Amino acid sequence: MVKKSFRSASCFVTLLSFALLTLTVSCAGNTPVGKDNITVSIEPLRYVMESIAGDRYNINVLTPAGASPETYQLTPQQLTQLRESRMYVRMGTLGFESNQLNKITESIPHIFSVKASAGLTPLWKEGYGSESDSINTDPHTWTSPINMKTIAKNICEALCEMDTTNRELFSHNMKHFSEHMDSIDASVRQMLADVPTRSFLVYHPSLGYFARDYGLRQISLEHNGKSPSAERMERLVKQCREDSVRVIFLQKEYSERSVRAIAEELDAKIVVVNPLSYDWNTEILNIAKALSR
Template sequence: MLLHTLNRLARYGMVLAACLCIIGLAGCGPAADVPDDGKLKVAVTFDALKEFTQAVGGDKVDVYTLIPDGTEPHEFQPTTQTIKHLGKSQLFVYSGLGMEPWAPKVVEAAKNTSLHTVNASQGVTPIALTDEEDVKEHGAYDPHIWLSLVNAQIEVSNIAAALAEADPANADYYRNNAANYKKQLQALQDEYARKFASVPRKDFVTGHAAFAYLCRDFGLTQHSVESVFSSGEPSARQLARLADYCRANDVRTIFVEDMVSPKTSETLAREVGARVETIHTIETSEDDESYLDRMRDNLEKIYASSLR
């Protein structure tokens, strides 16, 4: 426990040091490579927000993702390039609820008086964290709101309002696009609400506890190998308890997320005679698959696992 806490404090210190460093260096180096094509320049933090912004903004926006593909957002440390992109942007979209603790410092360092900033979590009913160490490091709430089709609609509405404020001439365009995209999100929600209503089991086992909001949407329960923030290693006792649960409940599938090491999940699966399936946290782009494609894949796999 002590080592786990020290590791977390070290990571927090690295992020804080990086923020302080980039504030000092924000005025140095070449300008960010942002195209001057007349479109609204929008910086977002990770892939799900990029997709929401593109769905709403259409051909009126250029969207740049600050966290590079393949980087775990919880571990991201901003750089001078992060600052420079915000310095050239007109809108900055972040997910909030502790997902991007560096965001206020980065906005301050950008010194961009024309930058509109939107916390896309506004209006979401958050799920409180229960682990004291997670609360100390990340804040009071689970930040994985975009993995809920209900919350995704709230984020889309917030993004549409921010785009309309930043670019009033195209406000109706943004609102119409948002309404159309929200209809697609709601249709997928309705489809799987009907499916999950009659399944014999309402739980699943996954690599880290990123799906609490999805579970709330559909009345499900997640059992996870690792915590909400996929940090540290589970103890032998925790793994033994989870293995006992899997055997007692005939769990045949252990899910693992695309951004988390599968080793522990694979070990658990071998021990209980289950298979490993990948589901998506949609923090980074994957094979040109859309948010809707990946959410459908997640829901279908969880649904299939609930039938046995």
């Protein structure tokens, strides 16, 4: 009798273990485990990539929040992530890309390396060298909805080449993304249509492409990556007065103290922006709203 009970209990435990194992395997099938990795340089590229690729890939971002993509140093863990990725999407204009990543990706034979800014017309940095030197171009190409359409097109074409099975999905998503960029572009133009003051002041010159595409003038406090001298500050205040500047954009990485004095002198409003945010739509529309008030 005892032996029979023991055999029954043993059989029950075995069946229970099998059921739990089956449930575990079934649940594992609904998780993102097993997805291939794609690595991108900055958060706005993750926004574009996820818009085009959907949830087909795990997207890793190299530049963490608050870090400068001009000077950021990669960690060993990030280098491992990069080597394990099927695709790496670089903006192609950022300091840490040219300083660290170009040679690294050349040593990874299996990776698709994509320059997202290919085909864009560059802006040249004021006060730098000749226009034949690509180092002197404004790297912030993603701050324009018009540019973002080209960036997305480059990413979509690369995805279609790498993953032909999902080509139809990528093309479908690209179409919707392009329409969305057109909608944002139209909203920005409408907000800025009757704005009398076409100039704005910014600490770090990150909105040059936005200014170019909407007939605005960007005046930068920072010059060649350095804080303004007293002499430059005096010239800028004079220029801002002549242009009736009423808005000063400050990236969230900088302290308000760096622009508070000039804001008081100009009676201008300080607006904190984050061009490196994943929430790209909100940032672009908030910039336009600030200028339209």
